[in-house]
Amino acid sequence: MLTTQRKALILDILRRDGQVVAKRVAEDFSLSEDTIRRDLREMAAEGLLKRVHGGAMPLAPDLPDFTARRSVSSQIKARLGVAAVAMIRPGQMIFLDGGTTTAEIARHLPRDMPLTVATHSPTIAAELEHHPTAEVILTGGRLYKHSMVATGAAAMAAISQLRPDLFFLGVTAAHPVHGLSTGDFEEAAIKRHIARCAAETHVLLTEEKFDLVSPCPVLGISEVAGLIVPMEMTAEQLKPYRDLNGAVVAA
Structure with a gap:
């Protein structure tokens, strides 16, 4: 599975479930947790999600005054x-x-x-x-x-x-x-x-x-x-x- 495909599927999971659990996604994709965690780090750096312990959450919106x-x-x-x-x-x-x-x-x-x-x-x-x-x-x-x-x-x-x-x-x-x-x-x-x-x-x-x-x-x-x-x-x-x-x- 290509990296872009994995990331698109991760975003789908995030929208559907409100969270991403790295271990569960790794099992579903038959990949290592390290691979999924790397994807999540990259996606967080791209501003697509928020990294948390064990996975990711949707971004919190900015709060302008x-x-x-x-x-x-x-x-x-x-x-x-x-x-x-x-x-x-x-x-x-x-x-x-x-x-x-x-x-x-x-x-x-x-x-x-x-x-x-x-x-x-x-x-x-x-x-x-x-x-x-x-x-x-x-x-x-x-x-x-x-x-x-x-x-x-x-x-x-x-x-x-x-x-x-x-x-x-x-x-x-x-x-x-x-x-x-x-x-x-x-x-x-x-x-x-x-x-x-x-x-x-x-x-x-x-x-x-x-x-x-x-x-x-x-x-x-x-x-x-x-x-x-x-x-x-x-x-x-x-x-x-x-x-x-x-x-x-x-x-």
Whole structure:
């Protein structure tokens, strides 16, 4: 088997199983573990996977700071925001996670729609400064500056007093095996807590977040009410996610 063929098969295993165990792959390919470990080292150097003891894991996405992410204008994010807004009904309470994609929801809310918007992100709250019919609840806590959201015990206690109809979740990575994840332990805990308080949780995902794993798990793919994804994604890309959650909205 050629090296390129082995590496392609290793990537297929990584996408399917969420991990590569060098010993198991060596047995399946009838090769030595040293050969597979060398392949994994080379693939890690090429930026294709992350080496761990005994094998490999998917790459964790880079975490540019909030200002850098906000400066990137994206028509795709705007489309995801519009699709999320279509799920909202007048009079509901929605909870908006922090992030540049969920900010598009705030920007596209109809000006005549009466509703309550709760958030733990001051930047999201600021988006609604001039919305005439939106009641805004901003929860406090320790500010996690990377994502511009409140975390910690104070945020947890305030969120516990709310029962949102819809929670629009933002994450940094999605994987069919490892689920939805983010880069900070405290932020992940807050996201899980909001989801427990909300009647439904929907996650907005841009294409670059798929098939990756961040260090801190949030929820499984099947644990959210639905996924809002770019229409450019292929049926093959989405199949592992649709198998876990049939409520996939392409926008």
